[in-house]
Every structure is written in C-alpha cells, then in structure tokens.
Amino acid sequence: MTPADEIRTAAEKLRALATAAADNSGSSTWHATRHFPDQPDSTFTTLWATGARPLLGGGGRGRVPYVHAPVGNYAAAMDPAVGLLLTDLLDDLADGDDEGVVNPWALAVARALNKQ
Structure with a gap:
C-alpha cells in the first residue's frame, strides 16, 4: 500500500x-x-448533539452510562492519540507551503475546532 493509499483509506x-x-x-x-x-x-x-439529544444515556444507580455504537465508535476513533497527531499536522500546515499558501482544509479544520 502506498502512502497515498494509506491516507485515503484513513480518510474513508x-x-x-x-x-x-x-x-x-x-x-x-x-x-x-x-x-x-x-x-x-x-x-x-x-455531551450533546447540537440541537438534538444528549449523547450519553443510561447511568444512575447500579447502571453504567452508555452511548450508541456509532457514537462510541467515532469517539474511540478520535481518541487523544489521533488528536495529538492532528495537532502536529495543523502545526505543520499553519504557515502554509513554500509559497506561504495555507491549505484551505487545514484552515477549515482549525475554524471548526476554534468554534468549540
């Protein structure tokens, strides 16, 4: 698998x-x-889905809280290790390429994070 294939597979x-x-x-x-x-x-x-319901359910006396499988799978995929790697990627892209052009997707990610 080429590096480009690895990146596309991860994105998919x-x-x-x-x-x-x-x-x-x-x-x-x-x-x-x-x-x-x-x-x-x-x-x-x-933790809320904006305009919707809380993402954590259950819990209480003698009951373990839960999230629905698709939410939990996504949260697990975006664990702190991934977050730290994304910070490295954003740091690397912050000053733009050799001509100083900032990657528009990096800027979109940064803006989405800064809204949190």
Whole structure:
C-alpha cells in the first residue's frame, strides 16, 4: 500500500465513522455543556448533539452510562492519540507551503475546532 493509499483509506474510514455518528446522534456538530461553571475544579459536563439529544444515556444507580455504537465508535476513533497527531499536522500546515499558501482544509479544520 502506498502512502497515498494509506491516507485515503484513513480518510474513508474516518468519513464513514463520522457520518454514522452524525446520523445516529441527529447532528454533525456536538458540544459539551459544563455543569457548575463557577467552580473551576468541577469536571462535570454533558455531551450533546447540537440541537438534538444528549449523547450519553443510561447511568444512575447500579447502571453504567452508555452511548450508541456509532457514537462510541467515532469517539474511540478520535481518541487523544489521533488528536495529538492532528495537532502536529495543523502545526505543520499553519504557515502554509513554500509559497506561504495555507491549505484551505487545514484552515477549515482549525475554524471548526476554534468554534468549540
């Protein structure tokens, strides 16, 4: 497999996972609502599909919380290791190519992340 094939395969996999998660959750944009924002040490948040429902269900006394499989599969695919590699990629692309032209997809990713 060539490097280009590897990149395209990864993009295809991530696209399929993201599409399935968006379809299952009812939205392609998600956000977290922090509980007790006036308490800086509080780590309680709710993850929402924007304009839809919370992404974490169940839980409570004696019950383990869950997410639907497409949402969990996407979250697992976008784990911190992937996030750190994406930061390296964005850092590498930030100043543009040899002519200073910034990759428009890198800028779109950055803008989407900065909206969170």
